[in-house]
Amino acid sequence: MTTTVTAAVARSTGEPLTIESLQLDELRPNEVRVRIVASGVCHTDAIVRDGIYPTPLPAVLGHEGAGVVEGIGSDITTVEVGDHVVLSAAYCGKCVQCRSGRVAYCENLFAEDFGGARHDGSTSLSDGNGAISSHFFGQSAFSTYANVVETSVIKVDKKAPLETIAPLGCGLQTGAGAILNDLRPAPGTSIAVFGTGAVGSAAIMAAQIAGCTTIVAVDLHDSRLELAETIGATHTINGRTADVVAELDKITGGKGLDFALDTTAVPAVLQQAAASLGIGGTVALVGAAAPGTDVTFEIGASLVKGWTFKTIIQGSSVPQQFIPRLVLLWEQGRFPFDKLIKNYELDDINTAFADSENGSTIKPVVVF
Structure with a gap:
């Protein structure tokens, strides 16, 4: 039995989303029916659009959903009807990375999160003309209801x-997790966060939680820098008007940073x-x-620094552990x-x- 839902549909590349009535199919054994209460809007939604x-279009995007469980498949053991849940990225749970606890680096990440369909090729969403891509990050949360894979579901208070x-499901988890799960700065260390959108702001808050004593926010928008000061930044730099490298040298007394996090790419x-x-x-x-983007680094004078460059996805987190x-x-006022x-x-x-794109809102959340 199908259910009629209202959803925002990405019909064609680069075009605005359209609000439509779609059909949501029956739950599969490994899925959870969630009534979506709210969903964050993330940069990843925009780059897929x-x-x-x-992800094949047309598609229902949205991957920072939160809602109430209204039905569970026969294989589901982690949640019950009535539970409140946050939705995050899907992972296969079977590959070497997942079995090692590194679910953010799932070997099947693109198929699980960007494939637009279930493993059998079916989609949960359709209109009168055929299938609509679903299961974006296991969820497709820009819809009043969603059939969500179990690995995307996190029970919350x-x-x-x-x-x-x-919005804890992606952007905020990414910024906070990059600090708390991956970089793990020691108390008293220094960090600069480049780009103070949702991801960067979460990183600033997490750096304060970790005990960093020099936390530098770098952005092009003064309004964002002012907000950064209220959530943990000890210094701010406007990259449009200042020499960022020179300013960071001054702030660190010539020692340089212990950590730097780039959210801008x-x-x-x-x-x-x-x-x-x-x-x-x-x-x-x-x-x-975009795939294929290259960066060049100076490797002469910097050789003696013994510095490290690394990439981090999804805050290197296990969402079921980290989001609660x-x-x-x-709830304690620390984040x-x-x-x-x-x-x-x-x-x-x-x-x-x-x-979100023009910087006037750091984290938009669509409330249904």
Whole structure:
């Protein structure tokens, strides 16, 4: 038996999403029916809409969903009807990386999260003309209801408001996890975060949690830098008007940074981050660039630094473990990501995308 849902559909590359009535099919044994209460809007949704990543269109995107469980498949053991859940990236659970606890680096990541269909090739969504790509990040949360794979489902405290915690599923998890799960800076160390959108802002908050004592926010928008100061940044630099490398040299007293995190994926910015490292420093990239993007680094004078470059996906987290921890940190006031959020109705989803792109909203959340 199918269910009629209202969803935002990406019909063609680079075009605005359209609000449509679609048919949602029956649950499969490994799926959870979720009534979506809210879904964050993320940069990854935009780059898929724009054809940079290969999900077949038309598709229902959305991968920061939160909602209430309304049905479970016969194989489901981790949640029950009535549970409140946050939705995150899917993973196969069977490959070497997943079995090693590195689910963010699942060997089947593109098939699980960007394939637009179940393993058997079917989609859960359709209209009168045929199939619509579904299961984006295992969920396709820009819809009033979704059939979600079990690995995407994280049970959360019912006291936490779903419209607030929805964006923990991707961007905020990525920024916070890059710090707390992967880089793990020691108390008293220095870090610069390049780009203070949702991912960068989460990283700044996490750096404060970790005990970093020099936390530098670098951005092109003064309004974002002002907000960064309220959530943990000790210094700010406007990259449009200042010499970023020179300013970071001053801030660190000539020692250079212990850590740098680039959320922009702009090659020139990543070069600045690497050039600002001290001896033994680490620069990490979490921003998504188009496949084939190259960056060049100076390898002469910097050889003696012994510095490290690494990439991080999804905060190197196990969502079922990490997201409940972030909820607890938020409830204690130590991870105040709610300061980043602005709510939008589903009909205004294209405005949410535009506001995210122009920097006027750090984390848009569509509330159903």
